Amino acid sequence: MALDPEFKPDHGDWYCTSCDVPLQQQKVQVLYMNSAFDVILPRCPECGLTMIPESLANGKMAEVEALLEDK
Amino acid sequence: MASPPLYDSPAFRDIAGDTWRPGGLSLTQQGLNVCAFRPGARLLDVGCGAGATLTLLLEEGYAALGLDRKTHCPKGLPFVQSDATSLPFLAGSFDGIICECVLSLLPKKDMVLANFARLLKPGGKLLLADLYWQEGQSYPSNDSTALPASCFEGAPGRGALEMMLTRAGFHRIIFTDHTAALRALAARLIWYGKELSSLFHNHCQLSPNANGCSRRPGYGLWISILPDV
Ligand SMILES: [Zn+2]
Numbered sequence: 001m002a003l004d005p006e007f008k009p010d011h012g013d014w015y016c017t018s019c020d021v022p023l024q025q026q027k028v029q030v031l032y033m034n035s036a037f038d039v040i041l042p043r044c045p046e047c048g049l050t051m052i053p054e055s056l057a058n059g060k061m062a063e064v065e066a067l068l069e070d071k
Numbered sequence: 072m073a074s075p076p077l078y079d080s081p082a083f084r085d086i087a088g089d090t091w092r093p094g095g096l097s098l099t100q101q102g103l104n105v106c107a108f109r110p111g112a113r114l115l116d117v118g119c120g121a122g123a124t125l126t127l128l129l130e131e132g133y134a135a136l137g138l139d140r141k142t143h144c145p146k147g148l149p150f151v152q153s154d155a156t157s158l159p160f161l162a163g164s165f166d167g168i169i170c171e172c173v174l175s176l177l178p179k180k181d182m183v184l185a186n187f188a189r190l191l192k193p194g195g196k197l198l199l200a201d202l203y204w205q206e207g208q209s210y211p212s213n214d215s216t217a218l219p220a221s222c223f224e225g226a227p228g229r230g231a232l233e234m235m236l237t238r239a240g241f242h243r244i245i246f247t248d249h250t251a252a253l254r255a256l257a258a259r260l261i262w263y264g265k266e267l268s269s270l271f272h273n274h275c276q277l278s279p280n281a282n283g284c285s286r287r288p289g290y291g292l293w294i295s296i297l298p299d300v
Contacts, residue, residue, distance in 0.1 A: 005263055033258035034251070056261075064257045067288065 006040035010055045016044035023051060033068075091260070092172050093290045094200070094252035099124050099171065102198040105245060105294045108133060112166035115190065117155050118173030122148050128169070156183055163192045171200040175222040180232075184239035188297060197241065197295040202226035202253070205289040223288060232293070241295035253290035 004027055014023040023042040028050055030037045042051040052061075094101075108114065110132050119125045119137030125148050128135035137150045138158070153159050155170075155177055168187050177183050187197050203226050219225025227235070229246070236244055 030262065032262070033254050035255050035258045037259070037262040039262050060261045064261055068254050068257055 004038045004040050007042075007053050007056055009042050009051065010053050014042055014051060016047060016049050018049070019044055019046035021046055023049075091256065092200075093256045094249050094292075096123060096127055098200060098249060098252060098292060099127060099169070099198075101247075102169075102200065102292050102294060103128075103131065106167055106196045106198055108167050108196070113164065114167045114169060115158075115160070115165045116169045117158070117187075118170060119148075119150070122150075124169060124171060125150075156186075158186055158190060160190050162189045164190050165195060166192055167196045167198065169198045171198075172222065173201070174199060175201045175226040176219060177225070178219070180227065181235050181238065184235050184241075188240040191297055193297060194299040195297045197236075197293075199236075199293040199295065200249075201232075201291065203229045203232060203289050203291050205229070205250070205287045226288065229289070229291065236293065236295045240297060242298050243296040245294040245296075247292045248289060249292055250289040253288065 006025060008025065009023075015021065016023060021044060024045050025040050026043040026045070027038060028041050028043055030039055030041070042053070043049065092098075112133050114128055114133045114135045116125045116128060116135060116137045119139050122137060125135055125137040129148070135149065137148055138153055138155065139150070140152065140154045142150075142152050151159065155173060156179060168191060170187070174180060174183065184197075188195075191197065202222055233244055233246070
């Protein structure tokens with residue numbers, strides 16, 4: 001993949017409350033369903049806390065997990 | 072205005088289209104290794120799409136021909152436009168037939184498989200890769216004459232599919248499970264794909280069945296072999 005896909009917060013400005021700094025769009029490697037993916041997500045530059053936007057978690061991810069995972 | 076990301080551009084999606092398939096070309100290669108066709112064998116790729124497998128077959132030195140109901144096969148590749156349910160060939164024309172992510176989308180699967188067997192020479196092999204349902208009874212639309220709304224809806228149970236293959240005249244069936252590849256593709260689509268519906272030729276809708284029953288989709292590779300005489 002030549003360009004890493006970017007996922008931004010659905011709305012608003014987000015802060016890491018532990019470090020009191022705004023989250024930044026940073027390249028991270030996500031481990032998901034036994035595969036690794038290079039993507040750009042909102043992340044705390046200090047402690048590395050990474051946010052999965054709600055629309056992604058409750059949208060495509062929930063859909064796929066409901067179908068493929070035993071839950 | 073920023074240009075759209077590469078993976079989002081129509082051109083890239085056209086090229087990548089055929090590899091948005093569980094296991095991609097490496098699963099095709101794995102199946103070909105099991106088939107062990109002789110060099111120059113006549114192979115038909117039913118539902119060749121953008122031609123990724125067809126290109127691989129030609130590179131491997133087979134006399135391969137692609138068939139698809141749409142004319143989106145790249146120029147220069149040997150290609151016939153036709154529907155998979157009415158194949159315009161004489162009996163015994165091919166040493167092998169490749170059919171990836173297509174059967175689940177077709178009505179009248181019994182008839183399709185019988186036609187595959189008829190087009191193959193004695194000892195001919197069918198490489199089939201597709202979705203199947205892991206649990207419970209075969210899904211109702213198995214041998215329906217209606218066109219399935221999606222490949223999930225049209226996917227047969229494994230047992231039902233293998234019975235259909237046997238009825239079509241295949242006497243040896245080698246099955247390997249590749250559900251992990253289906254899961255990997257689904258995960259890849261979440262992070263790198265635009266729409267989940269791009270799974271399998273854009274026909275699929277990932278829709279968990281509403282009645283809460285525990286059917287799970289799997290992905291399988293079947294090599295089915297006709298008797299020698
Ligand atoms: Zn922090």
